Structure formats: C-alpha cells, structure tokens
Amino acid sequence: MRQVECVVLDWAGTVVDYGSLAPTTIFVKALKEAYNFDITLEEARIPMGLGKWDHINALGKLPTVAARWKAQFNAPMSEQDVDYIYNTFIPLQKIKVVDHAEPIAGALAAINWLRQQNIKIGSCSGYPREVMDALVPVAAQYGYAPDCVVASDDLPAGSRPGPWMALENVNQLGVSAVWRVIKIDDAVPGILEGLNAGMWTIGLAKTGNAVGLTKVEWQQCSAVEKDHLLRKAYGELYNAGAHYVVDALEDIAAVVNVISARIARGERP
Known part of the structure; x- marks a missing residue:
C-alpha cells in the first residue's frame, strides 16, 4: 500500500489566489x-x-x-x-x-506529480458552499479539479480549526487512515484543522496569508525584506504545530517523500 493516500489542500493562498487577496x-x-x-x-x-x-x-x-x-x-x-x-x-x-481562480504558478505541476504517485486530491476552504460553487468551475477551466471539495458550511459540526472538513475528505475519498493524509494550508486555522484530524501537516509560507503579498508585490521586495517576511511566516506556521513548512505548493514533493518514508517506518503524526 502506498504510504500517503491523500492530500487535503486549502484553496486561497494554497492553490489559487497568490497572497490570499x-x-x-x-x-x-x-x-x-x-x-x-x-x-x-x-x-x-x-x-x-x-x-x-x-x-x-x-x-x-x-x-x-x-x-x-x-x-x-x-x-x-x-x-x-x-x-x-x-x-x-x-x-x-x-x-x-x-x-482569483487561476492556480498559483507551479501548483498544477505539483498536483500532477501527486496524481502520478496515485495520491488523491482532497480540498476544503473557509469559503461557504455558495462561494465555492462560484469558484470551483472557474478553477476547473484553468485545470484544477480536486477529487473532493468541502465548504465551511457543509457540515453541521462546524468548520476550522475543528477537524470536520478534513475528515469529510477522508470519508468521501475512502482513505484507509488519517495518518496516511497530509493537510496542506497557508493559514494557522488550517494547520490546526489538520492536526486536530490526526493528519500530517505542511504549511505554505510565501504564497498565502502568512506573507500576504501578491506575486508582483513579493517580486518588488528586497532580499532583506523577503528574508524577514519568510522568517516570520515560517515561525507562525511552525508555532501553530505544522510538521513541515515550505515556500509554496510547488515545493512539496521532497516533503511528501519524507513523510512517506516516516510512515513506512511506523511513525505517525
């Protein structure tokens, strides 16, 4: 059995909407x-x-x-x-x-790599269903169509930082164990969601809420400014309990392989 069965992706700042604007x-x-x-x-x-x-x-x-x-x-x-x-x-x-439905540069390539590993693509969002119903079809036109979409008001138990949206992905996608799932998010409540669901977590520092800049604004920053912003963002996500933090979704492959190896050794989140 493959070690990682599913990733659960946030939307804004993670896959689409650079800077979560x-x-x-x-x-x-x-x-x-x-x-x-x-x-x-x-x-x-x-x-x-x-x-x-x-x-x-x-x-x-x-x-x-x-x-x-x-x-x-x-x-x-x-x-x-x-x-x-x-x-x-x-x-x-x-x-x-x-x-803001166009995927962040490198996101689709990362998702395609995950699919090549036979990893299912789940998703959830702080957006309610009626907003997701506007976003999802436009994102699909850009090439992003996850296997599952859970909105913040879909479940009676509630939303983040509780585990329910992430666990609904496990339910809908038929994942065998929560410790075979990675929750990937750019904001603290999304990291807490994954931890509360018993999943591995990866924080994204550069493209989302933790830095909070558009791609153009980021490119206009000096090297010193970028270093300061990234240090702050990494600290914020690690302090929330993220197992790993990377700059963007395009950087996750190495971490997914590390998590897979840890699962194979019997480790759990």
Whole structure:
C-alpha cells in the first residue's frame, strides 16, 4: 500500500489566489459597505482560515477593531451585526473569487506529480458552499479539479480549526487512515484543522496569508525584506504545530517523500 493516500489542500493562498487577496480585500469592503466602518488589510488577515461568519465574528473581537467599533457605535459588535456584515460579504465575495481562480504558478505541476504517485486530491476552504460553487468551475477551466471539495458550511459540526472538513475528505475519498493524509494550508486555522484530524501537516509560507503579498508585490521586495517576511511566516506556521513548512505548493514533493518514508517506518503524526 502506498504510504500517503491523500492530500487535503486549502484553496486561497494554497492553490489559487497568490497572497490570499480575494477574501481579505472583501472583508474590508463589506464592513465599509455594511456599516461605514474601516478595518485594515492587516486586521482582516488575522483570523484568516476560519469560516467566513466566524472570521467576521473574530474580527469584531480583535482589541483594535473592538475599541473602534465601540467608539463608533457605543456597543460591542453583536451577532446581528455579524449576520448583516456576512450577508453583505457573500455576494461581493462570489464576484471576487472568480477573479482569483487561476492556480498559483507551479501548483498544477505539483498536483500532477501527486496524481502520478496515485495520491488523491482532497480540498476544503473557509469559503461557504455558495462561494465555492462560484469558484470551483472557474478553477476547473484553468485545470484544477480536486477529487473532493468541502465548504465551511457543509457540515453541521462546524468548520476550522475543528477537524470536520478534513475528515469529510477522508470519508468521501475512502482513505484507509488519517495518518496516511497530509493537510496542506497557508493559514494557522488550517494547520490546526489538520492536526486536530490526526493528519500530517505542511504549511505554505510565501504564497498565502502568512506573507500576504501578491506575486508582483513579493517580486518588488528586497532580499532583506523577503528574508524577514519568510522568517516570520515560517515561525507562525511552525508555532501553530505544522510538521513541515515550505515556500509554496510547488515545493512539496521532497516533503511528501519524507513523510512517506516516516510512515513506512511506523511513525505517525
């Protein structure tokens, strides 16, 4: 039996949407449109990886955001406020994800390599089903069509950092054991999801939320700036418990082979 049976891939910042821009920019826009309330892109990134309702709720609890919200509205952000922002967010997000559906350079080659190893391609996302229904067919036109797609609101148990979406991939794809699965993600909640599911985990530092730059912005950074950003991103993902961290999906082959060898020796995550 092959040692690694399946990888479960995140979407934005992992396979598509270099820098994970589609969700972060829309969080900023949705709060502005819903309540004329301003947040920064940096604040929008802090809860990244959570389901989007949970993300908005977490934003409202960030000390900087909570203080400004209370100053503007004389009360904390309520669940009703979160609902209204979420309902503003979703239609904006459905439009935006289509613009960021093209796979990150090198991602398709990595996925093709995985398929050549007879490894199944699972996926899950912090996006709800109606956003995924907009994203998935456009990504397929670019050549990315995973074997399984699980959205943040598909399961009654909930979303990240719980294990349920990752485990639903195991269920749908008929994987024999969770320790034969690798969860690959660019954000802390996605790494925690994989750990909570009993899987191996690989963090992606450069292309996703941990660095948070577009490809053009990254290329414009100096060598010193790149080194600083990558050190910070690697530290963030390793501190979350990632077994391994690499720059991008195109760099995973060597790590998958290492994990396969560890499984063959009887090691578990």
